[in-house]
Amino acid sequence: xxxxxxxxxxxxxxxxxxxxxxxxxxxxxxxxxxxxxxxxxxxxxxxxxxxxxxxxxxxxxxxxxxxxxxxxxxxxxxxxxxxxxxxxxxxxxxxxxxxxxxxxxxxxxxxxxxxxxxxxxxxxxxxxxxxxxxxxxxxxxxxxxxxxxxxxxxxxxxxxxxxxxxxxxxxxxxxxxxxxxxxxxxxxxxxxxxxxxxxxxxxxxxxxxxxxxxxxxxxxxxxxxxxxxxxxxxxxx
Amino acid sequence: xxxxxxxxxxxxxxxxxxxxxxxxxxxxxxxxxxxxxxxxxxxxxxxxxxxxxxxxxxxxxxxxxxxxxxxxxxxxxxxxxxxxxxxxxxxxxxxxxxxxxxxxxxxxxxxxxxxxxxxxxxxxxxxxxxxxxxxxxxxxxxxxxxxxxxxxxxxxxxxxxxxxxxxxxxxxxxxxxxxxxxxxxxxxxxxxxxxxxxxxxxxxxxxxxxxxxxxxxxxxxxxxxxxxxxxx
Amino acid sequence: xxxxxxxxxxxxxxxxxxxxxxxxxxxxxxxxxxxxxxxxxxxxxxxxxxxxxxxxxxxxxxxxxxxxxxxxxxxxxxxxxxxxxxxxxxxxxxxxxxxxxxxxxxxxxxxxxxxxxxxxxxxxxxxxxxxxxxxxxxxxxxxxxxxxxxxxxxxxxxxxxxxxxxxxxxxxxxxxxxxxxxxxxxxxxxxxxxxxxxxxxxxxxxxxxxxxxxxxxxxxxxxxxxxxxxxxxxxxxxxxxxxxxxxxxxxxxxxxxxxxxxxxxxxxxxxxx
Numbered sequence: 001x002x003x004x005x006x007x008x009x010x011x012x013x014x015x016x017x018x019x020x021x022x023x024x025x026x027x028x029x030x031x032x033x034x035x036x037x038x039x040x041x042x043x044x045x046x047x048x049x050x051x052x053x054x055x056x057x058x059x060x061x062x063x064x065x066x067x068x069x070x071x072x073x074x075x076x077x078x079x080x081x082x083x084x085x086x087x088x089x090x091x092x093x094x095x096x097x098x099x100x101x102x103x104x105x106x107x108x109x110x111x112x113x114x115x116x117x118x119x120x121x122x123x124x125x126x127x128x129x130x131x132x133x134x135x136x137x138x139x140x141x142x143x144x145x146x147x148x149x150x151x152x153x154x155x156x157x158x159x160x161x162x163x164x165x166x167x168x169x170x171x172x173x174x175x176x177x178x179x180x181x182x183x184x185x186x187x188x189x190x191x192x193x194x195x196x197x198x199x200x201x202x203x204x205x206x207x208x209x210x211x212x213x214x215x216x217x218x219x220x221x222x223x224x225x226x227x228x229x230x231x232x233x234x235x236x237x
Numbered sequence: 238x239x240x241x242x243x244x245x246x247x248x249x250x251x252x253x254x255x256x257x258x259x260x261x262x263x264x265x266x267x268x269x270x271x272x273x274x275x276x277x278x279x280x281x282x283x284x285x286x287x288x289x290x291x292x293x294x295x296x297x298x299x300x301x302x303x304x305x306x307x308x309x310x311x312x313x314x315x316x317x318x319x320x321x322x323x324x325x326x327x328x329x330x331x332x333x334x335x336x337x338x339x340x341x342x343x344x345x346x347x348x349x350x351x352x353x354x355x356x357x358x359x360x361x362x363x364x365x366x367x368x369x370x371x372x373x374x375x376x377x378x379x380x381x382x383x384x385x386x387x388x389x390x391x392x393x394x395x396x397x398x399x400x401x402x403x404x405x406x407x408x409x410x411x412x413x414x415x416x417x418x419x420x421x422x423x424x425x426x427x428x429x430x431x432x433x434x435x436x437x438x439x440x441x442x443x444x445x446x447x448x449x450x451x452x453x454x455x456x457x458x459x460x461x462x463x464x465x466x467x468x469x
Numbered sequence: 470x471x472x473x474x475x476x477x478x479x480x481x482x483x484x485x486x487x488x489x490x491x492x493x494x495x496x497x498x499x500x501x502x503x504x505x506x507x508x509x510x511x512x513x514x515x516x517x518x519x520x521x522x523x524x525x526x527x528x529x530x531x532x533x534x535x536x537x538x539x540x541x542x543x544x545x546x547x548x549x550x551x552x553x554x555x556x557x558x559x560x561x562x563x564x565x566x567x568x569x570x571x572x573x574x575x576x577x578x579x580x581x582x583x584x585x586x587x588x589x590x591x592x593x594x595x596x597x598x599x600x601x602x603x604x605x606x607x608x609x610x611x612x613x614x615x616x617x618x619x620x621x622x623x624x625x626x627x628x629x630x631x632x633x634x635x636x637x638x639x640x641x642x643x644x645x646x647x648x649x650x651x652x653x654x655x656x657x658x659x660x661x662x663x664x665x666x667x668x669x670x671x672x673x674x675x676x677x678x679x680x681x682x683x684x685x686x687x688x689x690x691x692x693x694x695x696x697x698x699x700x701x702x703x704x705x706x707x708x709x710x711x712x713x714x715x716x717x718x719x720x721x722x723x724x725x726x727x728x729x730x731x732x733x734x735x736x737x738x739x740x741x742x
Contacts, residue, residue, distance in 0.1 A: 023464045026374055027382030027422050052381065054374040054463060069467060071377020072284050084476045098473045100286050100346040126477040138344060157482040160471045164377065203491060220467045261612045262524045263559050274512060280557040303556065303564050308607040309514035309530025312645040317551055351557040356511040
């Protein structure tokens with residue numbers, strides 16, 4: 001027995017059949033039947049696949065997983081994150097990445113030679129960096145800053161969105177973020193931890209970029225968002 | 238003779254319930270739940286860093302619940318600051334919610350649940366648990382189930398569902414017995430069970446059944462509130 | 470929600486923006502957000518109000534009880550303003566003993582109320598020297614998106630204007646079951662409010678969002694009202710935070726205050742009964 005509501009809401013098309021998506025709460029039966037397999041955010045209980053998260057249930061083939069509407073950022077290797085330098089120790093910089101444990105940028109990760117006495121000239125407390133997660137361990141997240149778009153961020157501004165909205169802001173193969181960049185002429189770096197950096201030619205285009213991103217972040221369940229945003233940009237010149 | 242409740246409700250009838258999710262933008266998850274005139278709000282922050290470090294658990298997230306009444310929520314103003322009563326309720330609330338949560342997913346962190354009562358007309362802790370349950374789900378905490386909670390009462394010899402203040406103060410016959418309960422929705426697992434009053438052991442299973450029925454309705458209301466907030 | 474500390478980037482951006490007269494939400498530097506006021510937050514309070522200003526939400530409740538007068542004011546009722554920055558309202562507020570901002574907020578509102586004499590405490594005597602009414606105002610933020618003090622002042626006045634004096638029973642104690650009919654005696658046409666100016670660099674703003682407030686390093690809270698609806702009168706003032714205020718800053722604030730007060734009063738009147 002398949003138990004899902006054919007509701008009138010539109011669903012953001014991430015690439016699977018739209019009609020296989022329903023809103024679920026923890027403990028709710030998503031599908032019944034031996035054939036299905038529980039994916040991320042779901043579990044099997046007897047004959048049922050049950051949600052363990054609040055979000056959108058998605059069925060791809062036999063696998064049922066839940067795309068959460070919200071939730072803490074889970075750091076993974078290669079994630080780009082934006083953080084604030086909160087302390088300097090002899091071996092590197094402690095970076096607050098808005099997560100339950102801090103990020104750590106080792107001294108040797110700086111792109112050029114920095115000796116210990118000059119560490120704060122390279123990165124001082126309060127500076128903002130874009131970095132990549134190199135490794136995740138229970139008490140610390142190691143960061144690396146070698147790479148395009150990474151390093152100390154200067155100019156522009158940073159702001160936060162719910163980390164679970166980051167995929168929508170990026171869009172399929174970057175379609176959404178590219179639309180925003182084109183329409184505002186801004187440089188934008190998106191941290192998987194929900195922090196976003198925007199820098200443009202003038203304050204007004206930077207503000208427009210921020211507004212458009214916050215608008216997208218609010219729209220949890222809307223499909224055709226890319227087209228809708230094209231319309232938004234025409235209206236909000 | 239049919240027992241009449243003071244406000245005319247049927248024995249198994251709850252007061253009008255309202256539930257709303259997402260009422261506190263700063264929180265990771267938040268909700269309001271009311272039983273008639275009792276209004277509870279809850280906010281969840283976390284999982285987040287826990288200070289001091291020695292309080293952290295390397296095996297799982299710490300669940301920290303703080304329940305309290307606002308000063309003007311009760312007839313005799315309550316002085317600010319946690320009372321023994323609010324500390325006890327905070328602890329049993331923590332125990333009522335933790336079986337629902339997968340705390341092992343977030344070692345070395347804390348999940349803070351803040352519950353406040355804006356207006357008290359009995360059944361405050363159970364309203365708080367219902368609000369907290371929705372707030373935890375909205376915060377994206379992995380959960381086995383929502384937690385549903387209600388106060389079963391006994392007035393003289395009759396069991397009733399959803400006790401209000403007048404019923405709590407009932408003194409005729411065998412007086413009033415107050416049984417706050419909480420359970421994991423759609424299961425046989427009770428996570429809160431307290432009792433004050435005078436009741437024969439044989440009535441306890443019946444009280445549980447009454448709570449089960451009420452919790453089925455509460456679950457539907459919680460589910461609806463969680464689904465509504467994203468479709469608005 | 471984030472509790473990441475203020476970054477130099479954000480500080481510099483806001484410094485630059487304010488210097489150009491710009492804010493993230495498009496407001497002018499000296500412009501308050503629109504707000505709404507609702508009543509009856511708690512039916513157990515003798516008066517209560519909820520203020521929503523942007524995403525900032527504050528609830529205020531007023532309770533009255535019979536008590537002995539203070540020894541140095543036997544012919545007056547008592548006034549007490551308390552509150553707490555509930556951890557519910559912000560990732561920055563913690564449980565436990567109140568830190569300075571939680572102590573300061575109710576005291577600022579207390580001075581605004583007391584110094585304006587909106588409540589004539591002499592009218593709150595039941596038996597002189599023995600029994601008087603104590604007015605207890607409790608202020609609780611529910612969501613902090615900046616400007617809690619000013620939102621609290623709006624909520625406090627709104628709640629006081631809708632506060633009723635409880636009936637007493639024969640024993641002289643409050644009878645919670647009897648419906649009150651008499652309102653708290655307040656000075657007519659007197660509406661004190663606070664306006665907090667924040668400073669960043671050389672710029673002054675009012676009603677910051679939390680993001681803006683965290684960057685500011687100077688502030689002054691002014692409590693004022695209009696006497697007989699005409700002349701503006703300042704009742705209270707407190708400078709806070711580390712930065713100094715220049716003579717020019719203070720003179721600028723004196724220029725802004727009357728208009729800012731009038732604009733807010735006009736908006737508030739729509740919610741007064």
